[in-house]
Amino acid sequence: MRSVDAPGDTPGAERGAADPPAVLNIAAIVPCTEAEGPGRRFAIWVQGCPMRCKGCCNPEMLPFAPRDAIPVDELIERACAADVEGVSLLGGEPFAQAGGLARVAEGVRARGLSVMIFTGYTMAELRARAQDDDDARRLLAAADLLVDGRYEARERTTTRRWIGSKNQVLHFLSERYDERDPQFRGDNQVELRLKDGVLTVNGWPLFGARRRLDDGRGGRDG
Numbered sequence: 223m224r225s226v227d228a229p230g231d232t233p234g235a236e237r238g239a240a241d242p243p244a245v246l247n248i249a250a251i252v253p254c255t256e257a258e259g260p261g262r263r264f265a266i267w268v269q270g271c272p273m274r275c276k277g278c279c280n281p282e283m284l285p286f287a288p289r290d291a292i293p294v295d296e297l298i299e300r301a302c303a304a305d306v307e308g309v310s311l312l313g314g315e316p317f318a319q320a321g322g323l324a325r326v327a328e329g330v331r332a333r334g335l336s337v338m339i340f341t342g343y344t345m346a347e348l349r350a351r352a353q354d355d356d357d358a359r360r361l362l363a364a365a366d367l368l369v370d371g372r373y374e375a376r377e378r379t380t381t382r383r384w385i386g387s388k389n390q391v392l393h394f395l396s397e398r399y400d401e402r403d404p405q406f407r408g409d410n411q412v413e414l415r416l417k418d419g420v421l422t423v424n425g426w427p428l429f430g431a432r433r434r435l436d437d438g439r440g441g442r443d444g
């Protein structure tokens with residue numbers, strides 16, 4: 223793990239498809255959670271989001287500021303060593319680092335893990351962008367599940383698993399999961415994990431709980 227040198231060097235900046243970054247700007251990692259998608263998952267929160275949804279649960283992850291610069295290959299190896307069903311990509315905005323995350327998603331999928339993405343863009347916006355953005359097209363193609371749409375505080379819900387507000391939709395993008403599976407129904411859940419004296423809280427929709435407990439740093443593993 224190394225630091226990103228300057229904002230201009232931030233892997234989180236939107237960029238073209240020609241040279242996908244080998245290093246990602248990461249806000250937090252939880253190596254095993256059961257609250258951010260089906261089964262046990264390696265969850266990656268990227269730093270930086272261009273949107274400003276009122277009531278966003280991760281406001282410290284919105285600036286495109288340098289956090290932890292982690293190579294794509296390291297993320298793949300750590301996820302594959304974590305004894306999990308899949309990887310969940312959250313933020314921040316995953317499609318703001320689409321090139322690097324596409325490489326992560328393709329890498330873990332090739333080794334049998336599933337990929338779930340939580341994005342503020344709508345599926346219609348992503349499909350339009352994918353027409354001429356190869357990074358977005360590859361990331362979309364490597365996803366098994368995707369929750370789309372801005373968080374709308376007035377539409378907040380706690381009764382749809384992994385959904386924060388009623389406008390958001392869980393899309394099934396591959397044959398890996400069946401939407402009739404009971405695990406995709408039911409209320410949202412909150413998960414508390416205590417490791418090495420650090421309490422982390424995950425689940426949707428939380429409003430700053432994880433941030434308060436880990437001070438924006440303790441959510442990642444060592």
Ligand code: SF4
Pocket residue numbers: 271272273274275277278279280284313314315341342343371372373
């Ligand atoms: S898209 Fe997600 S991370 Fe970005 S401001 Fe909205 S709720 Fe926050």
